[in-house]
Amino acid sequence: MAARLRLPDAITLATAGLRARRIRSALSALGIAIAVAAVVAVLGIAQSAKADLLTQLGEQGNLLTVASAESVNGRGIPLPATAEPMIARIPPVRTVTAVATVENVTVRRSRAIPAVQTGGMNVLATRPSLPATLSAPPLLGHFLDATAEHYPMTVLGFEAAKILGIGSLETPTQVLLGDHYFTVAGVLAPVTVAPEIDLAALISFGQAEQVFGRTAEPTRIYLRADPDQVAVVAAVLTATTMPDGRNDVQIRRPSDLLVARIAAKGAFVGLFLGLGGIALLIAGVGIANIMVISVLERRGEIGLRRALGARRRHVALQFLLESTLLAVLGGVLGVGLGLLATAVAARLGGNPLAVPVAAPAAGLGAALLVGALAGLYPAARAARLSPVEALRSR
Template sequence: MTALDLLGLGLLGLRTRPARAVLSALGIAIGIATMVVVTCIPASSSAALMRELSALGTNMLQATAPQGQAPMPEESVAMVERIAPVLAASAVANTHAVVRRSDRSDIGDGAGLTVLAAHLDVPEVLDVGVDRGAWLTEATAGFPSVVLGSVAAARLGVTAPDVQIMVGDRLFTVTGILDTTPLSPDIDRAALVGWPAARTYLGFDGHPTVLYVRAHEAAIEDVRAVLPATVNPQSPGNVQVTRPSDALAAKRATENTYAGLFLGLAAVALVVGGVGVANTMVVSVLERRGEIGLRRALGASRSHIRAQFLTEAVALSALGGVAGTALGVLAGAGWALQHGWPVVIPVPATVAGLGGALLVGALAGVYPSARAARLTPVEALASA
């Protein structure tokens, strides 16, 4: 008997009893759909949570040179960018200039505010947007232009760009006001000028005081270990590096928790589906004794009977697996969209659901098929 003949014979029971086949497949479909849903929904929820935790700077480090210590070299940013796991690096530097609303304002009006020389890619590295106006450009970075942090703008009474404020002893034009910067609150209390403008108008020496570094999360501890020697090879002890965000530990713990949850729920769903298939096949054997006896009397061997019912169990599981996977994907995607989460369909879990359905069907069909094969023609026909 060829494989095609065996498949046709295995599908015979499904074609002749379509209502029972549908109801039986529905049982495993619900099990597989449950498995897909309980992996899709937590995966989407986890992705939303991971996105929120990543916004807290889980892959961010800051390197600083304390005041009075040896300054960081001017080329420190370029050296940090050569570290393989580093994604981006930028820097600011305290110019020690004073900022105030106008030349007639008291010099104490700018107390608590700092004037920072900034690289042009600081907003990208810190993931901060511009609330009003625009950030510095290659053109404006060399001119007396300034961008204010949110707190600095409020303190100076600046509500819109295109006004002038005093930075040091010179008027600077405000080109923009930043959004709040949760990853670096110091930026909120700063007036940021271009690196060339700071050199030209504020007597800046070009040495960074704070480096912002983004790296791959998996290698963040390794990057932190080599950062001081990379930033300042001559005096690595004078470089202080922040430890990774506590959110990183929370993120990793959450990922591990979700991984364990996926495995547990998937296993339960598959077991439930397998029990349903086994029960259906046992009932099918009991009801089809006459068919089994007739086929045995016509020359079918025990292996033919065993293969027939085993194929039928696998086909039944495959039907339920495909339907359940489709239903689970749709339900999981709908739930994620309703809650505003990213839609995440774990492909390994989906493939595992289909493969698991076939495996469970095969295991569930072992006993019923063996039981059917043990029936003798006389016994089967007598009990039909």
């Protein structure tokens, strides 16, 4: 009667072999787990960051900026004073606001800080409509109101507040703009699509003229249009801003920066997945090495099984299952670790948790494939052992 080995029996034999060498099996599975966790975490973290960028893209896709084409380092020739109200009259335009660079004015915490240490910060005159137009609510305090037109008050951008070391407004706080102290009324939330706001101290146009002699002409205008009319509005902005056509202007869509960041993240994902694949390959080689050693150590067991009627394919199946089960156990652990790492990274980064369904499946599939391939040679070597020679080696 031909010997038969049912799959449940084969799995029982394979698990018994793994349990007999617990530490060795655990270390081998850990190698697979680390590699799979890296793959899952890379996909999950990238997807979470991409989800956040896509959310911002949806929110900022209808934002346009207008600036003088002759600007240098953000300090351009002022736009006409009529540009802002004229743009506001374009029917699809929802909101509009303007800022003006106040040149040669430093931002410092006090006079003890050298004037040359600007930290990249500058002073911008702005309208009260800026937070609504840029979707940038104050994190602390409040934005500039009608009072700020007559009194020295400023609102700091998010990065400017960090540079100046201002994290609370529980007590009255002042900063030095040029040679004049201004009371800090608030701190804005980060503005991803307008980094120049993050590094600025914002004051009213009234104070810019009264204290620094800055006229009311803006240097940059921000506007939001109906989402399905953005291209139409962009096409008429140049003529609306400069009706006489004497100077050209730059029309930009800041959300293009978000699209570029999404593309850049996709490129880095490919790189890290390649590194994860290399780690998985190394872990597979480690399993293959462990299984070859296991075959050498268990030649007596193999010979006894062959002498009792086990076929070559039965022996091969046992060792192939051991290798595969070892990799699958590591894969399951790795998927769990990868999901945990993704959740922690998303929470720390303030991103929504988004894990592609393919990530856990890809991790387990890769572990299964690596385990099967790693077990092929040891299984074939075990199957080729002669029962007589195997029993002699006991």
